[in-house]
Ligand SMILES: [Fe+2]
């Protein structure tokens with residue numbers, strides 16, 4: 001699965017965020033395939049993909065939005081855009097989704113090693129809850145936030161956003177390297 005850190009050195013960073021959203025839609029499809037395959041027919045490669053995405057890709061993207069896109073957009077939005085409450089709600093959803101993802105971590109770890117989970121009905125229910133919420137989240141961001149950002153953000157905002165995305169990725173690479181070498 002691709003990661004959302006491609007082509008950040010140039011170009012419009014909103015395109016990179018849009019690409020990340022396409023990747024996240026794929027993650028939701030992967031989680032749905034896992035839920036459908038429970039209890040006995042889960043491809044462990046899907047679980048490996050899902051684990052990596054939930055542990056690294058999604059939290060990184062949430063930081064991009066909370067530290068970059070959302071505050072920059074809030075600053076440039078006009079009162080008639082009514083976007084502040086939406087951005088606030090989306091940021092709160094990030095925290096909820098990350099804690100859901102943490103709860104799924106052990107089960108996905110078992111599945112990624114070809115094992116079987118003890119409570120497939122509950123895991124299936126949790127997976128469905130996660131990807132259904134996340135698809136709604138993506139829908140709001142793709143239909144409301146990104147189009148408004150394309151309209152309101154100025155060149156210097158886009159430059160700043162590009163810098164934030166790049167800085168998050170260099171910090172993320174270091175953190176990930178540190179975690180990998182600690183195991
Ligand atoms: Fe997003």
Ligand SMILES: [Fe+2]
Pocket residue numbers: 062065090094137141
């Ligand atoms: Fe988001």
